[in-house]
Amino acid sequence: MSSLPIINIAPWLPQNTDNTAREAISKALHAACLEFGFFYLDISEYVDPAVADELATLARQFFALPQEEKDKISLSNQDHARGYQRLKENVTNGKADNHEGLDFYRPVENPDKSRPLWGENQFPSIPDFKDKYEAWVEKMKALGLIVMEAMALGLGMTPEEWLELRSQVDDSFWVMRAIGYPPLPNDSDGFSCGAHKDYGCLTFLYADPTPSALQVFLRQTGGSVVPDAAGLPAEQGAEEGIWINADPLPGCVVCNIGEMWEIWTNGLYKSTLHRVVHRSSNYRVSVPFFFEPNFDARVKPLAAANRIQGTTGTVPDKQPVVYGEFLMAKVGNNFTGGKGRYDD
Numbered sequence: 001m002s003s004l005p006i007i008n009i010a011p012w013l014p015q016n017t018d019n020t021a022r023e024a025i026s027k028a029l030h031a032a033c034l035e036f037g038f039f040y041l042d043i044s045e046y047v048d049p050a051v052a053d054e055l056a057t058l059a060r061q062f063f064a065l066p067q068e069e070k071d072k073i074s075l076s077n078q079d080h081a082r083g084y085q086r087l088k089e090n091v092t093n094g095k096a097d098n099h100e101g102l103d104f105y106r107p108v109e110n111p112d113k114s115r116p117l118w119g120e121n122q123f124p125s126i127p128d129f130k131d132k133y134e135a136w137v138e139k140m141k142a143l144g145l146i147v148m149e150a151m152a153l154g155l156g157m158t159p160e161e162w163l164e165l166r167s168q169v170d171d172s173f174w175v176m177r178a179i180g181y182p183p184l185p186n187d188s189d190g191f192s193c194g195a196h197k198d199y200g201c202l203t204f205l206y207a208d209p210t211p212s213a214l215q216v217f218l219r220q221t222g223g224s225v226v227p228d229a230a231g232l233p234a235e236q237g238a239e240e241g242i243w244i245n246a247d248p249l250p251g252c253v254v255c256n257i258g259e260m261w262e263i264w265t266n267g268l269y270k271s272t273l274h275r276v277v278h279r280s281s282n283y284r285v286s287v288p289f290f291f292e293p294n295f296d297a298r299v300k301p302l303a304a305a306n307r308i309q310g311t312t313g314t315v316p317d318k319q320p321v322v323y324g325e326f327l328m329a330k331v332g333n334n335f336t337g338g339k340g341r342y343d344d
């Protein structure tokens, strides 16, 4: 059992126009982001859950291929970001993660694989794979804008303020991943995926039904400091709280906010640590979609957040970032030290 809220996005779908219902959802999003930074988003009225299942099945087919087949679309053929990444190639907090992955990013004009992040996506030659994944990307991009608008209202933004925020996310530099997790060996002191915060805007995670794999760190004053936090940035490692399971729920994606929301809200909303510890005997598959700001978006504290904070005292403004520069700094390590995307 977990205590993360379940929020149904249905009232915000274009065909539904009941403003009272929309406001209630926006309030629920605001409360969830203040308290957890994580929630279940019920999208069963938006997509047929069978479509998400198909993505997991396709990913499973790919990961089941012989190693040399998978290596044919290795990220080292490209910009070291787009493509297949072997088991344990990703490193978080100094430890190899017990997963393999396949990453796709927003296509770029004039691709150049010698430039970080600027190469071309590589799709497996499994029938339907490319079409089904591209269709999901389109669905999730549209969902990103819907959730952002609902959150803007929850934060008390005016329609004009929303339009300005919308212009920062309307050409999202999105990332789509398929991740394959063999069981973590019992004697391993590592993680399937080490504790990290997502660095962008909104993550929509669909995972197969495997329970007790994804864990979310609930901040609780008086709880113990982050266990197993070795290697985390000090201010994160010093947070107090407990780990809870965020098991998949039918019809829902697990949604969490990334570090860009911390900046937009000047720390009012916190991006939350999570990790994967998969010790059951099956091969687990998850397919997160990362809805991110535009590459050139200048992300800075929003006036609406300052209005809320103004009532509780003065909070120093967080430093603005240009999303693309922030992203390059995050993944830049991949290209030099062979470090992974979750490393700070």
Ligand SMILES: O=C(O)CCC(=O)C(=O)O
Pocket: 177, 179, 193, 198, 205, 207, 213, 214, 274, 275, 276, 286, 288
């Ligand atoms: O596989 C999961 O459940 C979570 C993956 C994750 O946190 C990520 O890719 O950022």
Ligand SMILES: [Fe+2]
Pocket: 196, 197, 198, 274
């Ligand atoms: Fe994550």
